[in-house]
Amino acid sequence: MAGSGTDHLRPAEDVVLRVEDLVVEFPAGRGRKVHAVSGVSFDVARGETLGIVGESGCGKSTTARALMQLPRPLSGSVRLDGAELTALGGETLRRTRRRLQMIFQDPISSLNPRRKVRDIVAEGPRLWGLPAAEAEKKVDEMLTAVGLDPGVAAGRRPHEFSGGQCQRICIARALVLEPEVVICDEPVSALDVSVQAQILGLLEDLKERYRLTLVFIAHDLAVVKNVSDRILVMYLGKTCELAPSDALVERPAHPYTRALLASIPGAPVAGAQRYERLTSGEPPSAADPPSGCRFRTRCPRAEARCAAEEPAMRRVGDDQWVACHFPHV
Numbered sequence: 540m541a542g543s544g545t546d547h548l549r550p551a552e553d554v555v556l557r558v559e560d561l562v563v564e565f566p567a568g569r570g571r572k573v574h575a576v577s578g579v580s581f582d583v584a585r586g587e588t589l590g591i592v593g594e595s596g597c598g599k600s601t602t603a604r605a606l607m608q609l610p611r612p613l614s615g616s617v618r619l620d621g622a623e624l625t626a627l628g629g630e631t632l633r634r635t636r637r638r639l640q641m642i643f644q645d646p647i648s649s650l651n652p653r654r655k656v657r658d659i660v661a662e663g664p665r666l667w668g669l670p671a672a673e674a675e676k677k678v679d680e681m682l683t684a685v686g687l688d689p690g691v692a693a694g695r696r697p698h699e700f701s702g703g704q705c706q707r708i709c710i711a712r713a714l715v716l717e718p719e720v721v722i723c724d725e726p727v728s729a730l731d732v733s734v735q736a737q738i739l740g741l742l743e744d745l746k747e748r749y750r751l752t753l754v755f756i757a758h759d760l761a762v763v764k765n766v767s768d769r770i771l772v773m774y775l776g777k778t779c780e781l782a783p784s785d786a787l788v789e790r791p792a793h794p795y796t797r798a799l800l801a802s803i804p805g806a807p808v809a810g811a812q813r814y815e816r817l818t819s820g821e822p823p824s825a826a827d828p829p830s831g832c833r834f835r836t837r838c839p840r841a842e843a844r845c846a847a848e849e850p851a852m853r854r855v856g857d858d859q860w861v862a863c864h865f866p867h868v
């Protein structure tokens with residue numbers, strides 16, 4: 540299958556999160572379905588930041604939610620430290636899922652406007668049975684860690700904060716539960732550019748301090764390349780390319796990766812202006828994806844084989860994998 544196969548997964552020892560052949564579909568009426576995620580596999584090593592990038596609608600958020608089992612994937616495997624999340628239910632799933640936390644795109648709407656910051660951040664620890672005094676202490680510690688003064692911030696409500704400050708509160712709410720893996724779904728896309736850099740810097744600091752593993756999802760490759768150790772490029776529910784960030788940026792092998800690099804404004808990647816851009820504006824519908832390689836209808840290199848046969852992931856460099864019949868190698 541295009542963009543699938545699992546040869547590119549690494550030995551289990553260092554891997555904290557391992558996702559195999561993940562499939563998520565949604566009903567689309569009249570018996571049709573949206574093929575949102577169609578056989579995606581990746582792993583994330585402890586302490587690593589894996590970036591997931593692709594245009595809007597390529598299945599990034601659905602992948603993120605499927606990791607949390609919200610909703611459960613149609614098929615595939617999601618293992619956290621070896622525990623198969625797709626097989627867990629009830630209390631065991633709840634307990635295991637605590638070790639995976641998410642941060643979302645729109646911090647303001649993801650905070651309850653009626654509650655004070657103290658209660659928002661303390662909610663998780665309280666649900667987990669932490670005595671009130673200890674929960675308070677943890678809240679103060681986390682608010683300080685995200686750069687807010689607990690004495691000032693804890694008693695206020697979300698509307699009294701800027702977007703960047705609200706994202707700091709969301710980060711505190713996620714980290715107070717001491718997760719191993721934090722899934723950041725477009726965490727800075729809704730913020731002003733100057734604030735974006737501050738939040739990215741904060742995530743980097745917190746990652747070191749709390750030894751976190753991050754999955755960092757964004758449509759903007761310029762942002763993803765700066766924070767990720769490796770990057771997974773998605774297109775219409777499939778993986779196109781998976782590589783260390785430097786290799787992906789310096790030697791992109793998939794025509795789609797090259798098109799994404801070419802579209803970064805301000806040309807921050809040397810040579811990327813020369814890469815061919817996409818041949819048409821909109822991706823096809825995920826309810827009716829093209830046969831063979833899903834990217835072929837917009838690909839400058841497509842040939843007859845691309846319609847007939849799905850490309851499997853294959854190695855094109857040290858730890859660089861691509862799902863393309865005609866990669867740039």
Ligand SMILES: Nc1ncnc2c1ncn2[C@@H]1O[C@H](COP(=O)(O)OP(=O)(O)OP(=O)(O)O)[C@@H](O)[C@H]1O
Nearest residue numbers: 565573575594595596597598599600601602758825
């Ligand atoms: N609940 C749903 N019901 C039906 N279709 C859905 C649902 N959620 C997502 N989809 C569809 O699944 C596909 C993948 O969407 P998803 O939101 O995961 O993409 P994305 O890459 O995260 O895009 P964005 O950045 O715009 O959120 C899209 O075609 C989307 O329309």
